[in-house]
Amino acid sequence: MKKLFSILLAPVICLLCMGVAFAENNEATVSLDTPASYQNYKPGDNVQITGNAQNITQVSILVRNTAGGMAYAAQPSVVNGAFFTEFQLNDDAVEGQYTISIGAKELSAPVNFTFKVAKSSNNTGTGSTTGGGGGGGSTSNPVTSTTGTATVTPGAGGTIGLGSEATIEMPANALTGTGKVEVKVQKVTTSPAVPAGFKLAGNVYEFSVGGKNSYTFAKNVTITLSFDPQSISPGETPAIYYYKESLGEWVKLGGTVSGNTVTIEVNHFTKYTVMAVNEDVIYNAGIIAEALNDIAGHWAYDNINKLVAMGCISGYPDGSFKPNKSITRAEFATVLVNAFKLSSSNGGKKFADTADHWAGDFIAIAAANGIVGGYDADTFGPNDLITREQMAAMIVKAAKLTPAAGETQFVDSSSISSWAREAMAAATEHGIMNGYPDDTVRPQAGATRAEAVTVIVNALNE
Numbered sequence: 001m002k003k004l005f006s007i008l009l010a011p012v013i014c015l016l017c018m019g020v021a022f023a024e025n026n027e028a029t030v031s032l033d034t035p036a037s038y039q040n041y042k043p044g045d046n047v048q049i050t051g052n053a054q055n056i057t058q059v060s061i062l063v064r065n066t067a068g069g070m071a072y073a074a075q076p077s078v079v080n081g082a083f084f085t086e087f088q089l090n091d092d093a094v095e096g097q098y099t100i101s102i103g104a105k106e107l108s109a110p111v112n113f114t115f116k117v118a119k120s121s122n123n124t125g126t127g128s129t130t131g132g133g134g135g136g137g138s139t140s141n142p143v144t145s146t147t148g149t150a151t152v153t154p155g156a157g158g159t160i161g162l163g164s165e166a167t168i169e170m171p172a173n174a175l176t177g178t179g180k181v182e183v184k185v186q187k188v189t190t191s192p193a194v195p196a197g198f199k200l201a202g203n204v205y206e207f208s209v210g211g212k213n214s215y216t217f218a219k220n221v222t223i224t225l226s227f228d229p230q231s232i233s234p235g236e237t238p239a240i241y242y243y244k245e246s247l248g249e250w251v252k253l254g255g256t257v258s259g260n261t262v263t264i265e266v267n268h269f270t271k272y273t274v275m276a277v278n279e280d281v282i283y284n285a286g287i288i289a290e291a292l293n294d295i296a297g298h299w300a301y302d303n304i305n306k307l308v309a310m311g312c313i314s315g316y317p318d319g320s321f322k323p324n325k326s327i328t329r330a331e332f333a334t335v336l337v338n339a340f341k342l343s344s345s346n347g348g349k350k351f352a353d354t355a356d357h358w359a360g361d362f363i364a365i366a367a368a369n370g371i372v373g374g375y376d377a378d379t380f381g382p383n384d385l386i387t388r389e390q391m392a393a394m395i396v397k398a399a400k401l402t403p404a405a406g407e408t409q410f411v412d413s414s415s416i417s418s419w420a421r422e423a424m425a426a427a428t429e430h431g432i433m434n435g436y437p438d439d440t441v442r443p444q445a446g447a448t449r450a451e452a453v454t455v456i457v458n459a460l461n462e
Contacts, residue, residue: 027054028053028054028104029053029056029107030054030104030111041116042089042118043089043092043095044088044091045089049061049083049085052082052083053082053083056107057106058083058104059076059078059083059102059104060073060104060444061073061074061085062101063098063100064099065093065098065117066097066098066117067096069094069383070387070446071385072326073385073444073445074087074444089117090383096116096117098114099112141156142156142158143157143158145159146163148160148184148186149182150183151180151182152170152175154172154175154179154180154181155173156172157169158170158183160183161185162186162187162205164226165202165203165205165225166203166223166225166226166272167185168207168221168222168224169222169223169224171220171221173219174217176217182210182211184209185206186206187206188203188206191204192248194275198250199231199275200231200273201231201238201274201275201276202225202227202228203273204272204273206270206271207270213269213271214245214268214270215269216268216269217269219267220267221265223264223266223272224261224262224263225240226261226274227260227262228260236276237276237277237311237312237338238276238311239252239253239262239275239311240253240254240255240273241272241274241275242266243271243272250273252275252308253315254315255311255314256334256359258361264314265316267318292304292305292320293319294319294322298323299450300323300450300453303450307456308321312335312339313335313449313453321449322449323448323453325448326385326446326449327385327448328383328386329382329383329385330357330358330359330362331359331386332394333394334359336394336395336398338362339398340460342365342369344365344368344369349364349368350364351367351377351380352379353378353382359382363382369397369398370397371394371397385446386452388442388443388444388445388446388447388451389416389420389444390420391451392420392424393420395427395432395433395455395459396426396427396432399459401426401427401462403422403425404426405422407425408428410435410441412440413441415443417443430458430462432455432459433455
């Protein structure tokens with residue numbers, strides 16, 4: 001009897017999985033099949049994987065991108081013949097063909113399926129999305145300026161900086177419309193009042209497009225602001241804030257600190273600056289640093305607010321935190337370095353695949369402190385989704401816990417990799433990590449942003 005399983009993309013996008021496995025008698029089997037009209041999905045899409053399994057109690061799902069990097073891993077239980085898991089593709093997910101490998105102890109070998117990832121929207125017709133012959137459009141190069149102003153072609157984008165003090169990077173088509181427009185960044189001579197307990201760590205800057213100081217982009221842009229490291233006192237964390245004119249108040253965004261700069265993605269222009277505040281004061285006072293719009297009622301609400309207030313992690317430009325989104329090895333290492341205030345006098349080790357990565361410095365610091373290691377001497381896999389056992393290994397080292405020699409008492413403990421068993425035992429023994437209601441710990445599954453935040457907060461409280 002042939003059974004069809006579906007992989008659905010929330011809310012309306014599906015992925016095509018090629019291949020079918022057949023069951024006869026008591027044979028263990030899985031199979032996937034979806035309509036041929038849904039072949040592609042885009043970076044950032046949510047992926048829900050649902051299906052049925054015959055003569056199988058638990059399946060192992062591993063998704064790898066076209067370069068072989070791990071995009072997702074999970075071990076959902078099969079309940080009443082059905083299983084379910086979901087994840088969200090990163091916004092910078094690699095384009096190309098992905099492989100879903102579904103295995104189980106009852107199967108002699110994993111069953112593989114494929115689907116495609118493309119940044120363009122799904123197109124199943126016979127027409128081409130590229131221009132035809134004759135009369136092709138002209139192209140422009142991205143503009144670069146350090147004078148604080150430049151005329152930008154929307155289709156080209158560019159980088160405009162006020163020296164090295166404040167910089168905006170605009171990807172192609174971030175500006176709306178098609179006509180060239182002036183983009184400007186300048187210092188604000190008279191800034192809005194700073195809240196009590198906060199202090200400016202740098203200048204206030206106002207960005208404008210076409211003379212408009214309030215502007216919403218078609219896609220996210222990146223701003224980098226400098227600050228004075230001498231103005232940061234012990235226990236304080238610099239972060240980017242923007243001024244919300246309608247409320248007459250400063251709102252924290254956060255950002256990634258590197259040297260004397262803070263970088264973050266935004267989707268609108270207004271006044272921005274870097275401020276510093278003692279993290280214990282802001283959290284103990286019950287101040288929510290960022291108005292996150294998707295964490296109300298979430299089980300990790302308090303933990304998310306704490307790390308956001310500390311400046312260790314931030315939300316997205318649309319005001320969301322995406323607590324259920326998967327987190328990469330680079331992202332987790334960065335939050336760890338920020339949370340534990342790690343540093344390195346010699347800069348730390350740079351892997352071949354992190355030398356030009358945005359988190360390269362953070363990964364190097366984590367490596368110098370013995371918290372992370374690579375797959376080999378040259379490979380760290382910064383964009384690979386972190387597994388729960390990898391997370392356990394890192395957090396135990398960051399918290400300087402003694403690895404536990406005992407075995408964890410979960411129904412899937414046997415699936416913990418040998419190198420991670422002591423770390424998993426220590427993390428669960430100290431209450432830093434917990435299992436799931438079905439008594440599994442799912443060591444090979446990818447961790448979510450909410451889980452990562454909670455693990456770090458638990459470790460800080462240890």
